[in-house]
Amino acid sequence: MKLLIIDKPAKLELKQSTLRVDLQKIPLHLIDTIILIGKHNLDSKLLINLSTKSITVMLLYKNFTQASIIYPLKNKNAELKVQQYKAITNQQTSLKIAKYIIKNKISSHLQHLKSHNINIDYDFKILNEAKDLQEILGIEGSFAKKYFEQYFNLLPKNLHSGKRTKQPPKDPVNALLSLYYTMFYNIITIRVVGFGFEPTLGFLHQPFRSHNALSSDIIEIIRADINEFVYTLFKNKIVSSQDFTKKNGVFLKYDSRKKLWKEFQAFQNHISPKIDSIIADIRSMLWAIL
Numbered sequence: 001m002k003l004l005i006i007d008k009p010a011k012l013e014l015k016q017s018t019l020r021v022d023l024q025k026i027p028l029h030l031i032d033t034i035i036l037i038g039k040h041n042l043d044s045k046l047l048i049n050l051s052t053k054s055i056t057v058m059l060l061y062k063n064f065t066q067a068s069i070i071y072p073l074k075n076k077n078a079e080l081k082v083q084q085y086k087a088i089t090n091q092q093t094s095l096k097i098a099k100y101i102i103k104n105k106i107s108s109h110l111q112h113l114k115s116h117n118i119n120i121d122y123d124f125k126i127l128n129e130a131k132d133l134q135e136i137l138g139i140e141g142s143f144a145k146k147y148f149e150q151y152f153n154l155l156p157k158n159l160h161s162g163k164r165t166k167q168p169p170k171d172p173v174n175a176l177l178s179l180y181y182t183m184f185y186n187i188i189t190i191r192v193v194g195f196g197f198e199p200t201l202g203f204l205h206q207p208f209r210s211h212n213a214l215s216s217d218i219i220e221i222i223r224a225d226i227n228e229f230v231y232t233l234f235k236n237k238i239v240s241s242q243d244f245t246k247k248n249g250v251f252l253k254y255d256s257r258k259k260l261w262k263e264f265q266a267f268q269n270h271i272s273p274k275i276d277s278i279i280a281d282i283r284s285m286l287w288a289i290l
Contacts, residue, residue, distance in 0.1 A: 001187065001272055002030055005261050007037045007254075014049050031055055033190060037064075048073070056190050063168075063251050064182045069190060077196020083286040088201050091132075093289050097203040097282060098133055098217075102140050104278075105220040109147050112224040118150050136204070140220075151227060155234055159241060168249020172241050175250045176230045180264070181219065184226060187268065188215040188275060195279050203282075218278050222271060229267050238263060 006012075006021060013020040017028050033056045036042075040059075047070055050057055057070040087093040103124060110122060122143070130136045144164075152162050152173070160173040169175040189199045189212045202213025204220065233239045243256035252260075 001191070001268065002032045003035060003265055003268060004031045004033070005035045005037070005265065006040075007258055007261065009038065009040060012040075012042070012046055014046055019050075028053055028055065033058065033187075035060065037061070058186055058190065060182075060186070063249075064179055065167075067182075067186050069186065071190075071193055080196040080283065080286070081198050084198055084201055087286050087289075088203070093286075094203050095130075095133065095136070096289060097285055098136050099127060099130065100281070100285065101204050101217050101220055102136055103127060105140070105223065106143055108221060108224040109143070112228055113147065113150050115228075116154055120146065120150070133204070140204075151231075154231055159234060169251070171250055172239075172244045173230065173234070175244055175252055176233065176239070177227065179252060180226050180230065181223070183264070184219055184222065184271075184275075185212070185215050188212075188218050191275055192218070192279055195283060197279075197283075218275065218282075221278055222274060225271055225274070229263075233260070233263065 004019075004021075004026065010021050019026045019028060019031065019034075032054070034050070035058045037060045039061070047057060051070060051073045054072045054074075056072060059068040059070075060066070087097065106122060106124070106127070110120060113120060127136070127139050130139060148164050149162075152160050155173055160171045164177070165171065165174045166178050169178045192199050192212075192214050197214055199212040199214050200207050200210070202215075202217040205211070205213035205216040207213050239252075239256060239260060243253055244250050245253050
């Protein structure tokens with residue numbers, strides 16, 4: 001994905017094939033997604049024109065806990081949506097895709113710990129023999145607890161409480177994990193819509209109101225990559241405890257957030273092919289097993 005992140009109030013104008021952000025001119029061929037953070041005064045005509053040029057606009061606010069996505073004015077792959085609906089209602093098919101997600105999640109997390117010389121013995125037989133979704137979710141939850149016990153040990157204790165906390169995060173490590181999980185949940189949503197999926201229908205996570213369950217499914221496989229990215233930011237002292245503020249939780253300061261966008265975009269460029277590969281795998285599975 002070709003992201004443009006705007007993390008401050010700015011005047012946006014569209015002139016033919018160029019987007020003007022204050023005094024900066026950006027050719028549209030360099031952008032496919034614009035991420036607007038915070039409060040912006042947006043012209044509806046601008047949003048419609050961006051949409052007609054196949055540019056998605058993501059709006060993030062309230063410490064990234066709320067998001068809106070404006071997609072291009074087109075829809076496609078109705079046949080894929082039909083296959084997805086069929087798979088959701090077919091227990092055998094849905095279970096097979098759920099196992100694919102968790103198997104790849106556990107494998108990637110084991111590999112991540114192994115890269116830090118931490119070895120956990122794991123027998124996939126229990127996952128392969130799981131009979132229903134609740135059993136799979138129990139396996140995933142048990143593994144996640146063991147994983148995070150080891151993950152937090154990689155980082156200085158003054159940066160975390162030793163466990164995963166969210167809504168709100170209670171320490172710097174959890175604050176960054178939550179921030180980047182949220183970013184990629186929304187980025188994945190844009191990608192699955194682009195492929196033609198219905199994002200609210202997942203195979204591991206269940207549909208609920210406006211929750212994009214399929215995006216939550218896919219992010220499970222790349223969480224280990226995000227965790228390593230967060231670890232690297234702290235290890236290389238790109239970010240420290242001084243970059244966070246405590247107010248109804250722990251959150252990254254605005255000035256500190258700005259300095260991390262370059263690293264985030266580089267990481268996003270690195271992980272995007274993997275995300276697309278996972279989406280393509282799921283699409284192939286839908287056509288192959290129904």
